[in-house]
Amino acid sequence: MPDPVIILAGVLNGLLAGGIYVLVAVGLTLIYGVLHIINFAHGSLLMLAMYAVFFLWRLLGIDPYVALPIVIAASFAFGYVLYRGLIGRFSHGRDENILLITLGLAIVFDNVALLLFTGDTQTIDVAYAGTIVQLGAAFLPLPKIVSFLAAIVLCAVLGLVMARSQLGKAIRAVAHERQGARLVGIDVEQVFAISYGVGIACLGAAACLLMPTFYVSPTSGHAFVLIAFTTVVLGGMGSFVGAAVGGLIIGVTESLGGLLLGEQLGQIGISLIFILILLLRPTGLFGAGR
Amino acid sequence: MLEVRHLSKAFSGLKAVDGASLDVRAGEIVALIGPNGAGKTTLFAAIAGFHRPDAGTVRFDGADITGLAPHRICAAGMVRTFQITQPFAKISVRENIMVGAYARTADRTTAAVRAEVIARQVGMARQLDQLGADLTVAGRKRLELARALATGPRLLLLDEVMAGLNPTEITEIVDVIQAIRTSGVTILLIEHVMQAVTSLAERVYVLNQGRVIAEGTPAAIAADPGVVEAYLGHGAAARLGGGHA
Amino acid sequence: MSRRGLAFAAGGLLLAILYPLLVRAAGAAGLPIAPNYLINVGMLVCFTAFIGQSWNIAGGFAGLMSFGHVVFFGTGAYGMAILQVTYGWNPWLAWPVAAALGAGVGWLIGALAFRAGLRGSYFALITLAFAEVFRILANSVPFTRGGLGLLIKAEPHPANLQFRDPIWIYYLALLLCVIALLIAWQLTRTRFGARLVAIRENEDAARALGIDVYAEKVKVLALSGAMGAAGGAFYVQKYLYVDPWIAFGVDKSVEMLLVSMVGGAGTIFGPLIGAGALTAINEITRTLASVVPALKNVQPLSLIVYGAMLVLIVARLPDGLASLFGRKRREAGRA
Numbered sequence: 001m002p003d004p005v006i007i008l009a010g011v012l013n014g015l016l017a018g019g020i021y022v023l024v025a026v027g028l029t030l031i032y033g034v035l036h037i038i039n040f041a042h043g044s045l046l047m048l049a050m051y052a053v054f055f056l057w058r059l060l061g062i063d064p065y066v067a068l069p070i071v072i073a074a075s076f077a078f079g080y081v082l083y084r085g086l087i088g089r090f091s092h093g094r095d096e097n098i099l100l101i102t103l104g105l106a107i108v109f110d111n112v113a114l115l116l117f118t119g120d121t122q123t124i125d126v127a128y129a130g131t132i133v134q135l136g137a138a139f140l141p142l143p144k145i146v147s148f149l150a151a152i153v154l155c156a157v158l159g160l161v162m163a164r165s166q167l168g169k170a171i172r173a174v175a176h177e178r179q180g181a182r183l184v185g186i187d188v189e190q191v192f193a194i195s196y197g198v199g200i201a202c203l204g205a206a207a208c209l210l211m212p213t214f215y216v217s218p219t220s221g222h223a224f225v226l227i228a229f230t231t232v233v234l235g236g237m238g239s240f241v242g243a244a245v246g247g248l249i250i251g252v253t254e255s256l257g258g259l260l261l262g263e264q265l266g267q268i269g270i271s272l273i274f275i276l277i278l279l280l281r282p283t284g285l286f287g288a289g290r
Numbered sequence: 291m292l293e294v295r296h297l298s299k300a301f302s303g304l305k306a307v308d309g310a311s312l313d314v315r316a317g318e319i320v321a322l323i324g325p326n327g328a329g330k331t332t333l334f335a336a337i338a339g340f341h342r343p344d345a346g347t348v349r350f351d352g353a354d355i356t357g358l359a360p361h362r363i364c365a366a367g368m369v370r371t372f373q374i375t376q377p378f379a380k381i382s383v384r385e386n387i388m389v390g391a392y393a394r395t396a397d398r399t400t401a402a403v404r405a406e407v408i409a410r411q412v413g414m415a416r417q418l419d420q421l422g423a424d425l426t427v428a429g430r431k432r433l434e435l436a437r438a439l440a441t442g443p444r445l446l447l448l449d450e451v452m453a454g455l456n457p458t459e460i461t462e463i464v465d466v467i468q469a470i471r472t473s474g475v476t477i478l479l480i481e482h483v484m485q486a487v488t489s490l491a492e493r494v495y496v497l498n499q500g501r502v503i504a505e506g507t508p509a510a511i512a513a514d515p516g517v518v519e520a521y522l523g524h525g526a527a528a529r530l531g532g533g534h535a
Numbered sequence: 536m537s538r539r540g541l542a543f544a545a546g547g548l549l550l551a552i553l554y555p556l557l558v559r560a561a562g563a564a565g566l567p568i569a570p571n572y573l574i575n576v577g578m579l580v581c582f583t584a585f586i587g588q589s590w591n592i593a594g595g596f597a598g599l600m601s602f603g604h605v606v607f608f609g610t611g612a613y614g615m616a617i618l619q620v621t622y623g624w625n626p627w628l629a630w631p632v633a634a635a636l637g638a639g640v641g642w643l644i645g646a647l648a649f650r651a652g653l654r655g656s657y658f659a660l661i662t663l664a665f666a667e668v669f670r671i672l673a674n675s676v677p678f679t680r681g682g683l684g685l686l687i688k689a690e691p692h693p694a695n696l697q698f699r700d701p702i703w704i705y706y707l708a709l710l711l712c713v714i715a716l717l718i719a720w721q722l723t724r725t726r727f728g729a730r731l732v733a734i735r736e737n738e739d740a741a742r743a744l745g746i747d748v749y750a751e752k753v754k755v756l757a758l759s760g761a762m763g764a765a766g767g768a769f770y771v772q773k774y775l776y777v778d779p780w781i782a783f784g785v786d787k788s789v790e791m792l793l794v795s796m797v798g799g800a801g802t803i804f805g806p807l808i809g810a811g812a813l814t815a816i817n818e819i820t821r822t823l824a825s826v827v828p829a830l831k832n833v834q835p836l837s838l839i840v841y842g843a844m845l846v847l848i849v850a851r852l853p854d855g856l857a858s859l860f861g862r863k864r865r866e867a868g869r870a
Contacts, residue, residue: 038656090850096600099656100796100849103602107789107842111835222785226667229660264682265675274664279651338743364745372743378736389733392726393745401726422736441745 018251027202033238043225049207079200147209236287297346308500321491377422390440581708587794587806588715589762595800598735603662609782611764626696637764645756670783684778799857
């Protein structure tokens with residue numbers, strides 16, 4: 001049994017990572033809440049965004065944090081166009097159809113990445129990556145702390161937009177009662193496309209916050225999709241609070257899992273949580289009934 | 291044959307069925323009527339095993355079947371149809387009915403023959419090869435009836451099998467149901483179409499807000515002021531001179 | 536099946552039996568083809584059709600769309616390998632045991648998932664999670680030798696289920712394919728199959744008509760698991776090597792799903808049609824890759840096409856290629 005100090009460090013590191021998972025999960029749960037789509041392409045899209053951040057740094061020398069507004073805007077646009085052009089058009093309303101379509105997209109994205117970038121992992125080397133901050137007995141990398149704080153800020157901003165703005169009201173109306181929203185004159189298709197775009201924009205933000213301390217490879221999509229889904233199912237599909245709580249729990253689980261079971265076996269924690277939640281409480285901690 | 295005692299079922303605190311009791315004797319046709327939202331379909335669902343009652347018992351031929359799984363209840367000889375029809379869309383009418391027939395036999399040929407017989411009985415002989423999805427509302431209603439009949443039940447729970455039918459079709463179905471009863475099947479039906487209720491049912495239960503408020507022959511409950519009020523609102527019986535419903 | 540359908544099937548079977556002989560004769564006659572390569576391609580089509588049918592039985596007939604079907608494939612593969620390498624079993628004996636293991640895993644996943652009432656997308660996701668759990672375990676536990684994988688000693692002899700001549704592997708795969716088709720055909724003619732279709736179309740109505748939905752679902756998943764595992768065992772016997780990625784990698788799940796969706800989920804011949812289409816795509820991309828030097832990696836190229844096909848099929852031709860053959864749409868459940 002490792003030293004409690006190490007456990008504490010593990011928990012803190014997990015919370016920091018979890019903050020970013022919250023951002024990933026928020027996008028997924030928004031997409032589900034509004035469009036009732038289980039966006040299987042979520043992990044792959046995150047992977048693509050991370051590559052975008054990487055190349056902005058490698059080819060143009062742009063720092064990932066500086067790249068935030070660029071990547072967020074570009075991700076939003078990509079998501080919007082993807083919905084308008086493909087997903088929206090082909091979903092025909094059936095739940096399983098959309099799942100399969102997003103699966104197909106995920107496969108295409110993953111393998112395009114594999115083809116173009118090969119299987120190598122890529123990392124970003126930023127000057128401050130090595131800076132460590134000491135918190136009590138735990139040593140935490142500075143970028144992780146910055147990313148965590150940035151994630152919180154972004155979630156808060158998103159929350160405000162959802163609660164206060166006209167757009168947010170429209171989105172919530174469509175999420176709640178599609179037909180009714182149509183009847184009061186809301187352009188539901190537009191709201192769908194924007195919501196999907198926002199969901200992907202969250203991924204863009206997450207990508208910028210992950211790259212300083214993480215790596216990217218074409219298989220990252222596959223790894224992240226399970227994390228994203230576990231988080232959302234744990235928290236409850238469609239619940240923002242759930243996504244927040246879920247993200248933190250998953251971050252800590254991943255961190256402690258790696259600590260206690262080793263790099264390989266540690267990954268199993270997330271899949272097991274996923275299975276357990278689905279079997280015991282599929283609506284998640286905060287979700288409404290399916 | 292069927293004894294329902296003090297059955298209650300609530301959803302999210304709202305009592306859909308509140309202490310309802312009813313009896314159906316072998317060979318009878320009994321009707322369950324009441325205004326929309328009275329809890330009739332919920333009562334059916336609770337009897338047939340789709341909801342577990344919060345309180346009360348259901349006895350079928352003396353055996354306690356309260357809360358048993360629907361497929362077990364079907365095996366015991368009671369089967370229900372659905373108010374909102376649930377056809378097997380992508381397969382033919384014949385194959386639809388065969389699913390019901392398979393409850394009594396494992397042999398495909400036997401099931402196919404039975405399906406044709408039943409289809410003829412309910413007047414669907416010409417539609418045997420149509421897909422479930424291609425049927426009209428009337429066709430779907432008949433299919434519900436046919437499928438349920440194919441399981442060889444002793445008690446048939448029909449949920450608004452007349453809804454959406456024109457007068458000719460109603461008369462046809464009434465004849466079919468009479469014939470079904472003559473062949474030995476007891477029937478409990480939910481209906482809004484009064485013509486069917488009066489021509490078919492020996493006894494009628496009236497349900498309102500989850501409670502049984504009246505029981506009797508069709509003529510008796512038509513004259514019952516409580517029933518009139520349930521349908522037409524408070525004071526309606528007095529305004530109408532306590533007469534016709 | 537109609538008389539014409541049966542005639543077609545018989546003709547196809549005859550052709551399939553003669554195929555390697557014809558190919559060899561053509562090669563001997565001087566045609567510029569590589570007979571053994573073509574025989575191998577034929578073997579792949581038959582094999583893919585077999586494991587595709589494993590998915591089809593659960594996903595197509597019963598509507599249990601799973602994203603993690605590789606879990607059965609891998610169970611069979613590892614079962615087959617471990618029984619031989621660690622316990623010295625004869626592969627002919629190990630094969631049915633491996634299939635039984637697959638049935639066991641199918642029963643386990645079914646019992647858990649269906650008891651919890653999981654359907655549709657949630658079921659798809661949980662199968663994915665199970666496959667991932669198995670993969671991680673295979674990568675970490677000692678008796679699978681983790682990431683190193685297991686190597687079966689090459690001793691080509693029929694008694695060892697290893698053959699020098701690829702023609703025998705082809706015939707074995709053909710046999711599997713025929714068995715799979717027979718199983719699917721039986722489903723269209725039995726009460727069990729009719730009940731699965733009813734469950735797929737409308738679970739509540741099925742329940743009301745006396746079907747024990749939970750029991751039937753578990754049964755079909757166990758059957759599907761047995762087939763998937765038998766396929767995995769066959770695969771490991773051909774290539775004599777297995778590791779966690781080969782056994783439990785998500786690409787195989789996609790293949791099993793895609794083959795049925797493309798060909799026609801819920802039909803008898805769907806997986807075979809899909810296997811043919813996908814193998815053809817593979818061959819085309821392989822040729823392309825050899826011609827275009829930049830495309831050195833064939834695997835992702837094939838998968839990109841697979842992904843695109845999945846999107847197109849779901850969007851434009853949800854009943855798969857089989858629906859183009861008109862009649863075939865009625866195969867599933869036809870009296």
